[in-house]
Amino acid sequence: MPDVAMWGRALRAMPRLDKQEWDRLDLVSRWLIATRSAVIVMTFTSAAFAGLLAVKAGAFDPVLFALVAVGLCLAHATNNLANDLIDHWKGVDEGNYFRTQYGPQTVEAGFLSVGQLLLYAAVTGGAALAIGAYLVGLRGEPALWLLGIGAFFVIFYTWPLKYVGLGEPAVLLVWGPLMVGGSYFVITGEWSHNVAVASLAYALGPTAVLFGKHVDKLEADQAKGIRTLPVILGERRSRLAVMAMLVAQLLVVVGLVASGYFSVAMLLALVPAIWLRRVWQVYREPRPDGPPPELPAGVWPLWFVASAFWYTRRFGAFFVVALLADLVVSRI
Numbered sequence: 565m566p567d568v569a570m571w572g573r574a575l576r577a578m579p580r581l582d583k584q585e586w587d588r589l590d591l592v593s594r595w596l597i598a599t600r601s602a603v604i605v606m607t608f609t610s611a612a613f614a615g616l617l618a619v620k621a622g623a624f625d626p627v628l629f630a631l632v633a634v635g636l637c638l639a640h641a642t643n644n645l646a647n648d649l650i651d652h653w654k655g656v657d658e659g660n661y662f663r664t665q666y667g668p669q670t671v672e673a674g675f676l677s678v679g680q681l682l683l684y685a686a687v688t689g690g691a692a693l694a695i696g697a698y699l700v701g702l703r704g705e706p707a708l709w710l711l712g713i714g715a716f717f718v719i720f721y722t723w724p725l726k727y728v729g730l731g732e733p734a735v736l737l738v739w740g741p742l743m744v745g746g747s748y749f750v751i752t753g754e755w756s757h758n759v760a761v762a763s764l765a766y767a768l769g770p771t772a773v774l775f776g777k778h779v780d781k782l783e784a785d786q787a788k789g790i791r792t793l794p795v796i797l798g799e800r801r802s803r804l805a806v807m808a809m810l811v812a813q814l815l816v817v818v819g820l821v822a823s824g825y826f827s828v829a830m831l832l833a834l835v836p837a838i839w840l841r842r843v844w845q846v847y848r849e850p851r852p853d854g855p856p857p858e859l860p861a862g863v864w865p866l867w868f869v870a871s872a873f874w875y876t877r878r879f880g881a882f883f884v885v886a887l888l889a890d891l892v893v894s895r896i
Contacts, residue, residue: 566590577602580862581668586675598648598670598684599641603873606770607640608633609880610739613766614747616887617759620894623752628699632747635695642689643718648672649681650722656788689718699750706755710746714738732793735774740767758825765816765833766883769876772809775802776872780851780865803847806872810840813879817886827893832886836879846871 567590573579574596586594595601611633618624652671670676676684696711717725717738725731744763749755778785778792779802786795794802817833820826846868855864863870 567593571596574601575605578668583674586668586670586673594670594675595641595684595688597668598645598676598681599688600644601641603644603773604637604640606739606773606876606880607636607743609884610743610763610766611636611747612884613763613887614744614751614759616884616891617744617748617756617762618751620887620891621752621754621756623754625751628702628751629747631695631699632750635692635699636743636747638688638692638695639714639718642685642692643721645681645685645688646718647722649678649685652678654723656790703750703753707746707750710742710749713742714746717742726792727790729791729793729796732771732774732778736764736767736771738767739770740764743767758820761816762820762825765813765820766880768809768813768816769872769879772806773869773872773876775806775809776869777866779803779806779868799850803850803868806868807840807844807847810843810872810875810879827890829889829893830886832889833879833883835882836875839875839878843871843875 570579570589570593574593578600579597581597586597589597611629614632615624615629618629648669648671652669668675671678671681693715696707696714700707700711717734721731721734725734740763741760744766745755745760748759775794778794779799782792782794782799782802785792797805814834814837817826817830821828821830851867859867866873
C-alpha cells in the first residue's frame, strides 16, 4: 500500500530508517528517499521562479513550464543518485562518514544494490533526458547547449568538480542562470539578461546550503582528500562566506528594484532578513563538538547546513510571494 505519510516526510526532511522499515516501503517512498527529494524542492522553486517571470513577460506556456519543472527535478534526482553511487565506489561514505549520519545512503546502508541504484538512475535520468530531447526539438540549438551543460554538471559534479573546489560555483551557476535563465528561455523562446541576473537572488540560497553542508563535514572531506571550497578556504572564512551570500541575496533584490526590472512589491522578498540574526548566531562561532541542548532531536550532525536550509526555504517562499505581488502590480 502507498505510504502517503512517508511521501510527505521524505519531501520535508531526510527520514532515518533501518533495513526492515525500508523493506516495508512502497516504490515511491523508496525513490523519494533514495533521491533525497527534500532538497529537490529548491530546484522546483527555481523552475517556479522562471515560470513567474515568463508570466510577467506575457509569454507563459503551462505545458512547457510543467515539462521544464519535471525535467529539472528529475535531473536533480539523477544527480543525487549518481553522487551516492560515485561516493560509494570511491569509498567516501564507508564507515561512520558524515553523509551516512544525516540520512540513508541507500547503497552504503544495504537498502539497494549497486545494480538497483543504477536502475533507479537510468529510469530517472532517462525520463529527464527524454523531456530534454523534446524541448531541444522545440527550441533548437540553444536548448541543446543548455541540455549539454546541465548533463555535464549532473555527471561530473561529484567528481572531479567537488574535489577541486568547483562544486560550489557550479551550484551557483546551475541554480541561477542555467535553471532559471534556461527555463525562462524554453518557456518563452527568448533569453533575458535581466532574468539571468535576477536568478542569482535565488541561486545564492542553494549555494549557501551546500556551503553549510561542506563546512559541517570539512574535517571529514579533508581526511578523504575532497577539496571542497570550504576545505580550501577554512572554516572561519567559509562561515563568513555563507552569511555574505545570504546578505547578497537581499542586495540583488534591492538592485533589481532600483533598476526598474521589479516593482517595489518585490521588496517583500526582504522580509526574511528578520531571521538573518538567528542564522548569524549559528555562523559566528565554530562548529560545536556535539549537539547543543537547544537543537531539536534528530538534527545533529547537521548544524551549519540545517540553519542555512531553514533560512533558504523561508527566503524561497517569500521570494515567490514577492514575485506574485510584483505580477499583480505590473498588471495594474
